[in-house]
Amino acid sequence: MRIALDVMGTDYGPKELVLGAVMAVKEYNCDVVLVGDEEIIRKLLKEYKAEDNPHLSVQHASEVIGMREHPGIAVKTKKDASIVVATDLLRNKKCDALVSSGSTGAAVAAALFHLGRIRGVGRPAIATPIPSLTGTTVLLDSGAKVDAKPEHMLQSAIMGSVFAELMLDIKNPRVGLLNIGEEEIKGNEQALATYPLLKKEKQINFIGNVEGRDINKGTVDVVVCDGFVGNVVLKTAEGLATAILTMVKEAIMGGGLMAKFGGLLIRPALRGLKKKLNPDAYGGALLLGVRAPFFICHGSSKANAIKNAIGAAVDGVERNICNRIAENIAKQTKADKVVGSLK
Amino acid sequence: MRIALDVMGTDYGPKELVLGAVMAVKEYNCDVVLVGDEEIIRKLLKEYKAEDNPHLSVQHASEVIGMREHPGIAVKTKKDASIVVATDLLRNKKCDALVSSGSTGAAVAAALFHLGRIRGVGRPAIATPIPSLTGTTVLLDSGAKVDAKPEHMLQSAIMGSVFAELMLDIKNPRVGLLNIGEEEIKGNEQALATYPLLKKEKQINFIGNVEGRDINKGTVDVVVCDGFVGNVVLKTAEGLATAILTMVKEAIMGGGLMAKFGGLLIRPALRGLKKKLNPDAYGGALLLGVRAPFFICHGSSKANAIKNAIGAAVDGVERNICNRIAENIAKQTKADKVVGSLK
Numbered sequence: 198m199r200i201a202l203d204v205m206g207t208d209y210g211p212k213e214l215v216l217g218a219v220m221a222v223k224e225y226n227c228d229v230v231l232v233g234d235e236e237i238i239r240k241l242l243k244e245y246k247a248e249d250n251p252h253l254s255v256q257h258a259s260e261v262i263g264m265r266e267h268p269g270i271a272v273k274t275k276k277d278a279s280i281v282v283a284t285d286l287l288r289n290k291k292c293d294a295l296v297s298s299g300s301t302g303a304a305v306a307a308a309l310f311h312l313g314r315i316r317g318v319g320r321p322a323i324a325t326p327i328p329s330l331t332g333t334t335v336l337l338d339s340g341a342k343v344d345a346k347p348e349h350m351l352q353s354a355i356m357g358s359v360f361a362e363l364m365l366d367i368k369n370p371r372v373g374l375l376n377i378g379e380e381e382i383k384g385n386e387q388a389l390a391t392y393p394l395l396k397k398e399k400q401i402n403f404i405g406n407v408e409g410r411d412i413n414k415g416t417v418d419v420v421v422c423d424g425f426v427g428n429v430v431l432k433t434a435e436g437l438a439t440a441i442l443t444m445v446k447e448a449i450m451g452g453g454l455m456a457k458f459g460g461l462l463i464r465p466a467l468r469g470l471k472k473k474l475n476p477d478a479y480g481g482a483l484l485l486g487v488r489a490p491f492f493i494c495h496g497s498s499k500a501n502a503i504k505n506a507i508g509a510a511v512d513g514v515e516r517n518i519c520n521r522i523a524e525n526i527a528k529q530t531k532a533d534k535v536v537g538s539l540k
Numbered sequence: 541m542r543i544a545l546d547v548m549g550t551d552y553g554p555k556e557l558v559l560g561a562v563m564a565v566k567e568y569n570c571d572v573v574l575v576g577d578e579e580i581i582r583k584l585l586k587e588y589k590a591e592d593n594p595h596l597s598v599q600h601a602s603e604v605i606g607m608r609e610h611p612g613i614a615v616k617t618k619k620d621a622s623i624v625v626a627t628d629l630l631r632n633k634k635c636d637a638l639v640s641s642g643s644t645g646a647a648v649a650a651a652l653f654h655l656g657r658i659r660g661v662g663r664p665a666i667a668t669p670i671p672s673l674t675g676t677t678v679l680l681d682s683g684a685k686v687d688a689k690p691e692h693m694l695q696s697a698i699m700g701s702v703f704a705e706l707m708l709d710i711k712n713p714r715v716g717l718l719n720i721g722e723e724e725i726k727g728n729e730q731a732l733a734t735y736p737l738l739k740k741e742k743q744i745n746f747i748g749n750v751e752g753r754d755i756n757k758g759t760v761d762v763v764v765c766d767g768f769v770g771n772v773v774l775k776t777a778e779g780l781a782t783a784i785l786t787m788v789k790e791a792i793m794g795g796g797l798m799a800k801f802g803g804l805l806i807r808p809a810l811r812g813l814k815k816k817l818n819p820d821a822y823g824g825a826l827l828l829g830v831r832a833p834f835f836i837c838h839g840s841s842k843a844n845a846i847k848n849a850i851g852a853a854v855d856g857v858e859r860n861i862c863n864r865i866a867e868n869i870a871k872q873t874k875a876d877k878v879v880g881s882l883k
Contacts, residue, residue, distance in 0.1 A: 265723060330783055340720060343728035377683060377771040380608060385686035385768040409775030413783040422772075425728040428720040429769055430776050432752030437777050440673055440756035441784050444813050452809030459805025466795030466802075470787050 198226070200510050201292035204233040205261040205279040206299030208497040214298065215241040217503025222252035224504065225511045230292055232256045232283040258282040261299070264496065268302030272310055280304055284311040287489045294510035296481065296503065298494035305341050308487045315523045317530040320345065321486035322353040322424070323493060324360045325431060328473055331415030335361050335370075338421075339482060340428035347390040350374075350421055351398060355525050356485040357419040358401045363516045364483070364509070370418035373407030375426060380406070387423060395421070399532075400525055442471065481506035483513065485522060490514055541569070543853050544635035547576040548604040548622040549642030551840040557641065558584040560846025565595035567847065568854045573635055575599045575626040601625040604642070607839065611645030615653055623647055627654040630832045637853035639824065639846065641837035648684050651830045658866045660873040663688065664829035665696040665767070666836060667703045668774060671816055674758030678704050678713075682770035682825060690733040693717075693764055694741060698868050699828040700762040701744045706859045707826070707852070713761035716750030718769060723749070730766060738764070742875075743868055785814065824849035826856065828865060833857055 200221075204214040211233055218229040219242075228251075231238045235257035242248045242255075258279040262271040272281055280299055284307040286292040297304045305321065314321060322338035337357045342349060354372050361370035374395055376384045381392055383406060395403045407417045409430065422430070445467075449460035481494035481502070490513030492506045513519075543564075547557040554576055561572040562585075571594075574581045578600035585591045585598075601622040605614045615624055623642055627650040629635040640647045648664065657664060665681035680700045685692060697715050704713035717738055719727045724735055726749060738746045750760045752773065765773070788810075792803035824837035824845070833856030835849045856862075 267725070330786060343720065375772060377686065377768055377775075382610065385766075388768070408779075409772045409777070410779030410782075412776055413779050423728075425720055425731075426769055426772055429718060429752045429765075430772060432720075433755055433773050433776055434752070434780050436751075436753030436756050437780050438784060439753075441781060443673060444816070445788065445810065448809040448813040449806050452806065452812075455805045456809040459802040459807075459809075462798045462802025463792050463795065463806065464802075466791040466799040467788065469795070470791040473787070 198511060198514055199228045199230055199292045200507050201230050201232055201256075201283040201286045201295045202503070202507065203279045203283040203295070203297040203299055204231050204238060205258070206263065206303070209499070211237055212241055213498065213500045214503050216245055216500035217507065218253060219245045219247045219250070220500060220504040221507035222250060225508050227507070227511050228252045228254065229507060230254050230256050230286060232258050232286070233261075233279045234258070256282060256286065262303040264300045266300070266303070268300060268306040271303055272306040278303075280307045281311055284308060287491075288312050293514045294490035294492070296492045296494065296506045296510055298481075298496055298498045298503065300496075301340060301493055304491070304493050305484060308484055308491050312487050312489060312491070314486055315488055315519065315526060317526040318486040319352055320349045321484050322349070322356060323427075323482045324357055324485050325427075325482040326365065327412065327431075327434065329413045329415040333365050334412055334415070334418060334420060335365070336412065336420045336422070336427055336431065337485070338424040338427050339431050340424045341484065343423065343425040345387070345423045347387065347394050350387070350391040350423070351394040352486065352526060352529070354395055354398065354401050354403070354419065354421045355529055356522050357421060359518065359521050359525055360483060360485060361418045363518050363521060364512060367418050369402050371404045371416075372401045372419040372421060373404050373411065373417040375420050375422035375430075376406035376408065378406065378408065391421075398529065400528060481509060483509070489519060541854060541857055542571045542573055542635045543850050544573050544575055544599075544626040544629045544638045545846070545850065546622045546626040546638070546640040546642055547574050547581060548601070549606065549646070552842070554580055555584055556841065556843045557846050559588060559843035560841075560850065561596060562588045562590045562593070563843060563847040564850035565593060568851050570850070570854050571595045571597065572850060573597050573599050573629060575601050575629070576604075576622045577601070599625060599629065605646040607643045609643070609646070611643060611649040614646055615649040621646075623650045624654055627651060630834075631655050636857045637833035637835070639835045639837065639849045639853050641824075641839055641841045641846065643839075644683060644836055647834070647836050648827060651827055651834050655830050655832060655834070657829055658831055658862060658869060660869040661829040662695055663692045664827050665692070665699060666770075666825045667700055667828050668770075668825040669708065670755065670774070670777065672756045672758040676708050677755055677758070677761060677763060678708070679755065679763045679765070679770055679774060680828070681765065681767040682774050683767045684827065686766065686768040688730070688766045690730065690737050693730070693734040693766070694737040695829070695869060695872070697738055697741065697744050697746070697762065697764045698872055699865050700764060702861065702864050702868055703826060703828060704761045706861050706864060707855060710761050712745050714747045714759075715744045715762040715764060716747050716754065716760040718763050718765035718773075719749035719751065721749065721751065734764075741872065743871060824852060826852070832862060
């Protein structure tokens with residue numbers, strides 16, 4: 198199995214990504230194709246004493262898409278951008294899955310224009326696993342499509358269910374619609390129109406509306422929302438987690454000698470917690486609805502996160518997630534057509 | 541000065557609210573009119589040895605609006621509901637401000653139908669103060685109006701600025717539009733249409749788009765968003781803060797003897813932090829855009845939160861917040877009319 202890794206366009210430069218790949222081929226049964234500036238990559242491979250590793254190869258790409266470029270325009274004009282070249286490896290079946298930690302917008306655009314959607318999928322959705330009090334919750338869409346239509350939200354629910362089942366081993370995952378109240382009559386136009394679609398869809402275990410406070414509680418497995426809302430929620434959670442851990446540290450340091458001593462004693466326990474809350478543990482979010490497993494990592498991912506994302510990509514290929522999504526979407530669109538013809 | 545306090549329809553029943561009022565009249569220079577079931581209130585006043593306190597009076601209301609009732613229908617049909625009777629005290633100038641911790645929807649509906657908007661205000665917005673790393677950020681709208689129009693978001697920005705300046709003593713508050721990226725071209729239709737309105741409004745100090753992770757950072761004072769997004773964000777933050785503090789506790793308790801001992805030593809410092817993160821510190825959110833200060837507290841508010849909300853209501857009346865909002869909204873609508881007539 199071969200995983201394409203776009204090593205360019207990230208916050209810390211290619212070194213963390215190349216190191217992540219070196220670590221990954223030791224741990225997982227896969228090859229990694231490093232896509233980006235060949236000279237830089239070969240230098241780094243030498244540095245990590247991996248220039249002769251048969252599981253690592255290099256695919257040169259002369260261009261990079263920056264975080265501030267218009268994604269749609271950039272992937273159409275920069276034919277030799279690393280994310281475009283990496284996506285082409287998927288399309289041409291030279292690789293089985295892709296991992297990127299460059300611009301999310303560019304990754305989504307490259308997947309749409311250069312790889313293509315699974316038949317019947319209206320819009321892909323980004324599924325992000327987040328830690329809860331009892332395990333992991335999947336939030337989607339976390340930013341692929343803003344102003345999503347109710348039909349897109351329904352397909353997010355179906356794809357998110359498959360993700361939770363196959364990738365997180367959750368049986369019959371509980372699906373909730375993110376809303377401002379539990380009652381069916383609550384919500385904006387989008388939520389009000391989505392609720393009945395989720396309610397009648399037989400492929401999912403819909404438990405009704407959920408609220409923001411339920412995301413981390415462990416009472417729901419798949420949280421469905423619009424890409425705008427999902428992105429704001431994720432970034433709010435990220436900022437708040439950092440702020441609270443900073444406040445805990447400040448409270449301890451400002452709390453006198455005893456508190457400082459206590460802080461030293463609890464440090465190992467807190468380090469474990471920090472690890473648990475760290476998005477690096479899972480490695481990346483998965484773009485669902487495109488023709489191959491397409492992982493999008495945080496721009497600030499370190500080597501360990503990249504290694505984990507490659508591991509998740511291997512899982513995605515082995516568990517055949519795209520086929521399962523294709524099957525379930527086919528069932529849904531077929532059922533919708535039957536209903537349509539009966540009208 | 542007289543504050544109307546709706547003591548019904550809350551999670552813990554009227555006792556926390558009556559106690560909050562008893563505490564408030566000792567601390568602030570105000571009278572409180574307790575609105576609700578007279579028999580229950582008089583019994584509680586006796587219990588708190590406050591039955592003869594000249595600063596406390598009772599206004600009987602025979603009905604209550606529950607959390608699950610349809611707000612609009614309920615405030616129109618239940619003429620003797622506590623929130624309706626309390627709102628009527630404002631309209632008839634028998635009270636200067638109102639505090640409620642019953643159903644938010646019912647409070648907003650009562651304010652709209654029984655008190656009325658400030659001239660020129662399209663829709664009221666709920667402003668919620670939240671703790672940041674450097675002080676306090678105001679998030680609005682946190683739930684009064686979903687599917688807000690760009691004009692509503694502009695007015696939220698103007699009203700939120702007045703709130704930050706008058707109630708939180710922030711000079712020239714920095715206003716940000718909650719979005720999924722910093723660039724002007726980012727966002728859903730609503731955000732894209734709102735950005736230029738905020739950019740050209742001279743009354744506010746617009747600093748551009750902000751992201752979810754900026755809310756708690758202290759780099760923005762007023763965060764403007766739609767009521768759906770604001771509500772989801774607030775509840776997510778609430779749930780996550782609880783989850784993280786639980787995880788910190790579990791990590792310490794599960795971390796061996798040294799960690800447990802350390803946990804004991806840092807307990808006082810963490811208690812201070814919990815207090816800082818507790819929404820009770822400010823007491824409530826303010827419904828901006830209606831004719832009198834109208835405070836909406838969490839349904840689970842304890843006596844201390846109610847006392848603080850009454851204190852904030854006294855502040856709101858003394859600092860004349862509704863007049864200032866009326867002036868600034870008049871400036872904005874007048875400017876818009878001039879622009880309109882020039883077209």
